[in-house]
Amino acid sequence: MEPVRPNPLITLTTDFGLEDHYAGTMKGVILARCPHATVVDISHNVPSFSVWSGAYTIDQAAPYFPSGTIHIVVIDPGVGTDRKPILVQAIQQYFIAPDNGVLSLVLRRETGHAIVREIANRELFLPRSSSTFHGRDVFAPVAAALAAGIVQTESVGPLLSDMEVLDSITTSSSGPQQWTGAVLSVDHFGNVITNFKASEFPSLSSGSFELQTSKQVVSTLRATFGGAPAGSCFAFLGSSGYIELGINQGNAAQSLQLSPGDSLLLRLR
Amino acid sequence: MEPVRPNPLITLTTDFGLEDHYAGTMKGVILARCPHATVVDISHNVPSFSVWSGAYTIDQAAPYFPSGTIHIVVIDPGVGTDRKPILVQAIQQYFIAPDNGVLSLVLRRETGHAIVREIANRELFLPRSSSTFHGRDVFAPVAAALAAGIVQTESVGPLLSDMEVLDSITTSSSGPQQWTGAVLSVDHFGNVITNFKASEFPSLSSGSFELQTSKQVVSTLRATFGGAPAGSCFAFLGSSGYIELGINQGNAAQSLQLSPGDSLLLRLR
Amino acid sequence: MEPVRPNPLITLTTDFGLEDHYAGTMKGVILARCPHATVVDISHNVPSFSVWSGAYTIDQAAPYFPSGTIHIVVIDPGVGTDRKPILVQAIQQYFIAPDNGVLSLVLRRETGHAIVREIANRELFLPRSSSTFHGRDVFAPVAAALAAGIVQTESVGPLLSDMEVLDSITTSSSGPQQWTGAVLSVDHFGNVITNFKASEFPSLSSGSFELQTSKQVVSTLRATFGGAPAGSCFAFLGSSGYIELGINQGNAAQSLQLSPGDSLLLRLR
Numbered sequence: 001m002e003p004v005r006p007n008p009l010i011t012l013t014t015d016f017g018l019e020d021h022y023a024g025t026m027k028g029v030i031l032a033r034c035p036h037a038t039v040v041d042i043s044h045n046v047p048s049f050s051v052w053s054g055a056y057t058i059d060q061a062a063p064y065f066p067s068g069t070i071h072i073v074v075i076d077p078g079v080g081t082d083r084k085p086i087l088v089q090a091i092q093q094y095f096i097a098p099d100n101g102v103l104s105l106v107l108r109r110e111t112g113h114a115i116v117r118e119i120a121n122r123e124l125f126l127p128r129s130s131s132t133f134h135g136r137d138v139f140a141p142v143a144a145a146l147a148a149g150i151v152q153t154e155s156v157g158p159l160l161s162d163m164e165v166l167d168s169i170t171t172s173s174s175g176p177q178q179w180t181g182a183v184l185s186v187d188h189f190g191n192v193i194t195n196f197k198a199s200e201f202p203s204l205s206s207g208s209f210e211l212q213t214s215k216q217v218v219s220t221l222r223a224t225f226g227g228a229p230a231g232s233c234f235a236f237l238g239s240s241g242y243i244e245l246g247i248n249q250g251n252a253a254q255s256l257q258l259s260p261g262d263s264l265l266l267r268l269r
Numbered sequence: 270m271e272p273v274r275p276n277p278l279i280t281l282t283t284d285f286g287l288e289d290h291y292a293g294t295m296k297g298v299i300l301a302r303c304p305h306a307t308v309v310d311i312s313h314n315v316p317s318f319s320v321w322s323g324a325y326t327i328d329q330a331a332p333y334f335p336s337g338t339i340h341i342v343v344i345d346p347g348v349g350t351d352r353k354p355i356l357v358q359a360i361q362q363y364f365i366a367p368d369n370g371v372l373s374l375v376l377r378r379e380t381g382h383a384i385v386r387e388i389a390n391r392e393l394f395l396p397r398s399s400s401t402f403h404g405r406d407v408f409a410p411v412a413a414a415l416a417a418g419i420v421q422t423e424s425v426g427p428l429l430s431d432m433e434v435l436d437s438i439t440t441s442s443s444g445p446q447q448w449t450g451a452v453l454s455v456d457h458f459g460n461v462i463t464n465f466k467a468s469e470f471p472s473l474s475s476g477s478f479e480l481q482t483s484k485q486v487v488s489t490l491r492a493t494f495g496g497a498p499a500g501s502c503f504a505f506l507g508s509s510g511y512i513e514l515g516i517n518q519g520n521a522a523q524s525l526q527l528s529p530g531d532s533l534l535l536r537l538r
Numbered sequence: 539m540e541p542v543r544p545n546p547l548i549t550l551t552t553d554f555g556l557e558d559h560y561a562g563t564m565k566g567v568i569l570a571r572c573p574h575a576t577v578v579d580i581s582h583n584v585p586s587f588s589v590w591s592g593a594y595t596i597d598q599a600a601p602y603f604p605s606g607t608i609h610i611v612v613i614d615p616g617v618g619t620d621r622k623p624i625l626v627q628a629i630q631q632y633f634i635a636p637d638n639g640v641l642s643l644v645l646r647r648e649t650g651h652a653i654v655r656e657i658a659n660r661e662l663f664l665p666r667s668s669s670t671f672h673g674r675d676v677f678a679p680v681a682a683a684l685a686a687g688i689v690q691t692e693s694v695g696p697l698l699s700d701m702e703v704l705d706s707i708t709t710s711s712s713g714p715q716q717w718t719g720a721v722l723s724v725d726h727f728g729n730v731i732t733n734f735k736a737s738e739f740p741s742l743s744s745g746s747f748e749l750q751t752s753k754q755v756v757s758t759l760r761a762t763f764g765g766a767p768a769g770s771c772f773a774f775l776g777s778s779g780y781i782e783l784g785i786n787q788g789n790a791a792q793s794l795q796l797s798p799g800d801s802l803l804l805r806l807r
Contacts, residue, residue, distance in 0.1 A: 080762025133777030224349025493618025508671030
């Protein structure tokens with residue numbers, strides 16, 4: 001794979017929340033080292049320690065960013081242990097994250113081979129790095145050094161032969177015309193995003209399928225929310241590229257009592 | 270009206286919340302098409318589907334932005350139905366929004382004629398647009414194309430003769446020296462913003478008026494919070510340009526049990 | 539002290555929350571006066587009116603920003619009273635805030651003398667300034683004028699001989715090998731940040747100390763969260779530079795029922 005020229009555009013995806021100084025401090029580190037960088041927040045409200053939700057969040061946003069964008073993803077329950085920080089080149093962009101599976105979904109989008117490096121060059125870190133805030137002390141300064149063009153990717157650290165991937169995050173066939181899947185995410189409106197890819201089920205229509213949750217079987221497919229009767233749950237081909245469950249002006253996740261990681265069963269008739 | 274030169278300064282006002290990737294993804298779309306754009310968040314926490322609150326939010330912020338700023342406003346309960354996306358030129362700035370009344374208050378600030386266009390040129394949209402995330406697929410790429418100067422406003426779509434306006438958002442005379450109004454918004458501190466414009470009631474002073482809510486009559490006017498007795502409610506000429514109700518270091522909306530849309534009655538003595 | 543050249547990099551730390559237009563409106567004021575400014579949010583979710591929490595937030599972020607950065611800090615329970623707005627030059631950066639102690643911790647970092655000015659030049663304010671939203675009407679336009687280089691710091695207002703400092707925010711000796719301190723902050727993860735500086739207690743190790751809260755005595759020191767048993771509370775030398783209390787994948791502040799300002803006692807053995 002050709003190396004991609006880093007772009008001074010850096011995004012942040014974390015579970016730091018917005019009450020504290022954490023995200024702002026990372027921006028200080030970046031702008032002190034690369035004053036012309038543009039820093040964009042994807043979200044700082046990924047559920048605490050949820051590697052799965054972080055994987056979904058960066059997977060949804062990254063494809064819309066330009067070539068060379070540098071994404072920092074810090075959902076890191078193992079900070080301070082020996083999990084490695086990594087730099088990954090995939091889909092013509094860069095990803096800086098702990099090696100804990102948070103890049104699983106991005107990796108599936110890469111049709112060639114991702115290039116994975118351990119972030120090992122301590123000269124790029126802040127002096128006196130803490131063991132608890134690698135976002136500030138490790139990830140931000142490395143991203144800034146790449147964005148500023150003052151270091152080549154090879155100097156960040158050695159190549160790794162593979163990276164951590166979350167197995168359960170993909171669907172699997174569990175019988176004739178039947179697949180086991182899971183809830184990937186619940187959005188702000190209460191829509192439930194499943195991990196069934198819309199493109200893999202092109203012939204879906206109302207009555208042609210059953211999507212079974214622990215509470216209810218959904219078998220209606222709608223094109224839009226507008227016009228849907230209030231209160232009844234339906235499937236739709238959401239903006240995520242996955243099959244989603246929603247209720248017009250209602251909260252599907254609350255109604256169906258679904259959370260990220262919950263199992264689903266899809267049957268075609 | 271003279272056409273205004275678009276400024277590569279784009280603002281976002283939505284009800285998407287900050288838990289998800291939505292706002293970040295819109296910024297990716299913008300920066301991929303207009304790398305030198307500056308993107309500013311007004312708020313992503315407008316109450317879900319509240320066109321009224323969105324109208325208030327953009328009305329408060331827009332006047333402080335420079336000429337040519339492009340404001341994207343996505344509070345869009347009708348996404349996927351036949352409500353039109355529109356591009357409006359008013360107060361020397363641009364507004365991109367669904368045609369559902371969310372620009373009602375901005376329109377009232379324009380002393381000449383606003384120019385309203387339907388956003389109809391599908392070549393400007395993202396390929397394979399979803400029916401549920403127009404912020405990403407329609408509004409963001411159109412704003413970016415204008416900001417980058419790669420399209421003229423005329424190419425966005427045909428002129429419309431008018432746009433949706435929320436009637437009830439304005440006050441009305443309901444007797445001699447008496448006006449019916451409503452709560453426009455409740456802010457983070459619990460202050461209640463009414464829709465009575467301070468400039469229309471210049472002679473207001475303590476004892477010269479009664480502002481009647483369902484719970485209580487307020488007849489005290491104060492210049493500042495400092496020095497106000499704790500716990501008692503007063504009116505003040507707030508930073509919004511509207512008459513507001515507050516309690517020093519307390520929460521007026523909770524005390525008076527008021528929400529956006531609730532009716533108010535103002536009587537002068 | 540040499541005057542530092544202002545950098546067109548402006549940060550915002552407020553208790554305005556993110557539901558309203560307030561932070562966005564301040565950015566409009568800044569970008570209208572200094573179009574090339576970069577504006578960075580530190581946090582807008584400082585607890586309402588908590589000068590103490592604001593002091594901690596800006597103290598943590600500022601040292602990571604480049605020379606000349608202009609920090610606006612608006613936690614301002616006295617807005618509209620006669621508390622002065624001030625411009626402070628310290629640690630090679632600028633701070634614009636109400637004179638209410640919110641810069642106490644930053645001031646302690648300055649080893650020389652901070653330069654303090656009253657912000658008094660009304661020509662720099664927005665015309666028709668409100669008495670309730672100085673962030674928009676006073677602080678933002680003054681910061682933008684400095685960032686744009688259209689005004690010298692001397693023109694902002696007269697020198698002041700001192701500024702408000704929060705006394706109780708520092709620790710004090712209360713016996714042989716014993717110090718009284720307090721909780722500075724509770725972060726998003728429930729970690730408790732004390733005001734005991736790690737650098738002042740270099741010999742701390744498990745069993746060599748007792749940190750007494752109202753609920754429990756903590757005497758374990760750990761280097762990282764990883765590997766700590768779930769549920770038991772320990773001290774660690776956090777990324778803040780202060781001694782912190784945490785529970786691996788748990789919420790220490792809830793467990794110990796601690797909030798900012800609560801008293802602590804540290805004894806060395």
